[in-house]
Amino acid sequence: MSNPTTEQKRKVCLVGDFAVGKTSLTRRFVNNVFSDKYLTTVGVKIDTKVVEVNESQTAKLVVWDIAGESTVTSINENYMKGLAGYLLVADGTRPATIETALHLQQRTEEIFGSLPFVFLLNKNDLETQWAVTDAQEQLLRDKGWKIFLTSAKSGAHVETAFSWLAREVY
Amino acid sequence: MSQNKLDEIRKKYQSSLQSKADELEQCWRSAESSFFSENTVATLRGRVHNLGGSAGMYGYDTVAASAKRVESQLSGGPEDSASWRKQVKEDVQQLVTLLRDEATIVS
Amino acid sequence: MSDASTRQRIPDEAFRHMQRLFIERTHPLYLRFDRDMKLEDWWGDSDYYGFEPLHVGDDADSKVDFLVGVTAQDELELPIVQTPNGQPVSIHVRPEDTGLCVLILDAASEHERQTEIQQKSNEVQLLSKKQQMLMEELKATQIEVDRKRREAEAANRLKSEFISSMSHEFRTPLTSVLGYTEILENTLQNERSQLEKLGAISRGAKHLLSLIENLLDHGRLEDGAIVMQVRPTDLNALLADLRAIFTPLAEKKGLEFSIQTSGLPADRVLLDDMRYRQVLINLVGNAVKFTETGSVVARVHWDNGQLRNEVADTGPGIPEAARERVFLAFQRVNEDQESGAGLGLAISQRIVRIMGGQLVLESSGDEGSEFGFTIDAPIAPDDGDHDPASNREGTVVTASALGHTVLLAEDDDDIAQLVELVLEDAGYRLVRARNGREAVDKALLEKPDLMLMDMNMPVVNGIEAVRELRASGFSSPVIALTASASAAYRESAIAAGCSDYLVKPVDLATLLSTIAEAIADTA
The missing domain is CATH 1.10.287 (Helix Hairpins)
Known part of the structure; x- marks a missing residue:
């Protein structure tokens, strides 16, 4: 009895330390807007966007923008239930957030099993404050992950990163 | 007249103690922040060495003794041991405090 | 306490009131799905939460975004969920025998409360x-x-x-x-x-x-190496000398030149006559050089230990833009000006400063320029007859120190000042070096009667310096000053050619007696 006009929906989550730009990335992706003002997310924000999966098919991504935490709490575990894939987000001006992302990836895999994910190294517009060394970036690349240097401010690679994940979860 | 001049020089020396303390502290900080590189330790040791010499000649015996102690510790280092760093830090801090105390005494 | 007993203890009226309050405040929306996640029934205000119109048999996935991925067996507590078209809500998902129950409650006030706390705490963390x-x-x-x-x-x-x-x-x-x-x-x-x-x-x-x-x-x-050589000076004789130097030059250019004096004491005054003369020669020399017509006047006034000097000319004056620079080294007023490295006024200024004064361009304009300075020149104590001209090399205070030069090699200014004062007071002429290299150069140039040498010096250390000096034939005694009291160090200092050895801090009386003995030994 499913409605034939409704697109297939997939749930994806953004996870990462606080203030790395998860909400800004979502707003850039869904509404194509950006604000410099930092507003914390409490709980979770849900948004949807229709994306092209291939030339003939579109799908609806349900994006769960989850409040930043340095570990997977039991509450966040509830929020993440049923996810098809996720976006790990770190802030390139705060190298400690990369460590957090590595940890979150490990925990997510332990709880939900191996799922498609993409790594976003965000705030790539802040060149003068960029604190990721070449060695650190190489370390990430050596893991064989899909990595994007994104900027929610300029929009660089945001759409690409979400689209890549969308194709992986269908 | 020469007694006046002597007093003058002594006063000048006393009034330099504050900045000597500041310099010493600065030297210590750069030594600490460079993880006790050879250069910064040598600079610090040079400062402390001179201080030990001049303080004694101007009659600041405690300062001179304290400086000598720091100097001999620095000559043994830099060792990569936390207890050495802690001891030197304490002694340098004590020397700085002594200098500041002497600087504020009104003669 | 069972639900039934609670129910019995609260009167119906009160219970209904509670129900009403709860519903008003939380706007509950209750949804029930079957095992295939099709909507079976619902109760509550779905419009309030921005749901599209609901129908029995609707797919959970298609109608309710937050149920994407949820199965009929899941039990979930989602405390705060925000959707773009509705209020923040809390969602409670419970599996039942026939399917899945979903209860949605308004969580706006809780969301607001938590946001406020969390925003502050995160901002503090980011700031720190x-x-x-x-x-x-x-x-x-x-x-x-x-x-x-x-x-x-x-x-x-x-x-x-x-x-x-x-x-x-x-x-x-x-x-x-x-x-x-x-x-x-x-x-x-x-x-x-x-x-x-x-x-x-x-x-x-x-x-x-x-x-x-x-x-x-x-x-x-x-580099501060100049030491003033203060001694009793006959001002009248010095100024007569100056007059003799400049009168022929001025006459040659058709200029009037005069030295006007007032209040000069009959007694000699204490000042470094060589340096004082140098400053006056520089100022008068400049004035004569740059003035084409008119006059050059030097005015010297003594009053109560203060010597006031003014040199005025009727030359072209110094352009306003150049006035600030006249005392800087290597600065000439006019680029096309004929000669000189532009050091005269800079040097004069330094000398006047060391003498305790300040050289000032008092005025300058079409009618000419005037420079002025005031220095200390107290009456010299009467200590016997001196002929200034034969006493070029320094003061004479004690017999043993008479005319003896001591070279002090010491990088620490604090120690050097003290030693300088004490030795000069005792009547020695003092030359200062600040490192081992300078010590060697100055020793060979000045040929001092004795050297005081700090061992721990920059560039070339004391031991190397002594070794080098001895190799060049330097024979005066060298007393080593060092903060190191070790016997081994002492031996190497003596082996390098030091005659004696004093450990810092040095007692000043010991210093004086050691120097006197060493000089006496060489005599």
Whole structure:
């Protein structure tokens, strides 16, 4: 009895330390807007966007923008239930957030099993404050992950990163 | 007249103690922040060495003794041991405090 | 306590009131799905939460975004969920025998409360992180600035050393050029045209020599190596000398030149007569040089230990833009100005400062310029008859120190000042060096009667310096000053050629007696 006009929906989550730009990335992706003002997310924000999966098919991504935490709490575990894939987000001006992302990836895999994910190294517009060394970036690349240097401010690679994940979860 | 001049020089020396303390502290900080590189330790040791010499000649015996102690510790280092760093830090801090105390005494 | 007993203890009226309150405040929406996640039933205000119209049989996935991925067996508590078209809600998902129950409650006030707390705490964390980064940056900048400053100081020192050494190199051959010119002048008494050519060579060489002397002075003054040689001076005689030097020059240019004095004491005054004379010669010399018509006047006034000096001319004056720069080294007022390295006024200014005064351009304009300065010149204590001209080399206070020069090699200014004072007070003439290299150079140049040598010095250390001096034939006693009391160090100092050894802090009386004994031994 499913409605034939409704697109297939997939749930994806953004996870990462606080203030790395998860909400800004979502707003850039869904509404194509950006604000410099930092507003914390409490709980979770849900948004949807229709994306092209291939030339003939579109799908609806349900994006769960989850409040930043340095570990997977039991509450966040509830929020993440049923996810098809996720976006790990770190802030390139705060190298400690990369460590957090590595940890979150490990925990997510332990709880939900191996799922498609993409790594976003965000705030790539802040060149003068960029604190990721070449060695650190190489370390990430050596893991064989899909990595994007994104900027929610300029929009660089945001759409690409979400689209890549969308194709992986269908 | 020469007694006046002597007093003058002594006063000048006393009034330099504050900045000597500041310099010493600065030297210590750069030594600490460079993880006790050879250069910064040598600079610090040079400062402390001179201080030990001049303080004694101007009659600041405690300062001179304290400086000598720091100097001999620095000559043994830099060792990569936390207890050495802690001891030197304490002694340098004590020397700085002594200098500041002497600087504020009104003669 | 079972639900039933609670229910019994609350009167119906009150219970209904509670129900009403709960519904008003939380706007509950209850949804029930079957095992295939099709909507079976619902109760509550779905519009309030921005749901599309609901129908029995709707797919959970298609109608309710937050149920995407949820199965009929899941039990979930989602405390705060925000959707773009509705209020923040809390969602409670419970599996039941026939399917899945979903209860949605308004969580706006809880969301607001938590947001406020969390926003503040996160902002504080971000700020403290930022502060930490700035502190680190500041520290790095500080280190960089320190390094740059040290480099600049080193470069400046090098420059001064270069000027000094080059000047020394120039001076020797020039002196011999001048000497031979004089000899030739004497032997060519009658050859007029050749004498004129020789005169030109002589003037040129003298001019070069004075330029070099200025450069040397500049170098010395720059590194503070000049020590004032204060001694009883007959001001009247000194000024008469000055008059004799400049009157012929002024007459040649058709200028009026006069020295006006007032209040000069009959007694001699204490000042460094050589340096004082140098300043006056520079000021009057400039005035005569740049004034084409009119007069040059030097006014000297003594009052109660203060010597006031003014030199006024009727020359072209100094352009306003150049007035601030006149006392800077290597600055000439006009680029097309004929000669000089532009050091005269800079040197005069330094000398006047060391003498406790300040050289000031009092006025300058179309009617001419006037420079002025005031220095200390107290009446000299009456200690016997002195002929100033024969007492060039220094003061005489105690018999043992008479005319003896001591070279003090010490990098620490605090110690040097004290030793300088004590030794000068005892009647020694003192020369100061600040490192081992300078100590060797000055020892060979000044030939002191004794050397006090700090062992721990920059550039070349004390032991190497002594070794080098002994190898060059330097024979005066060298007393080592060191903070190190080790016997081994003492032995190596003596082996290098030190005559004696004092451990810092040195008692000043011991210092004086050790010096006196060492000098007596060599006599």
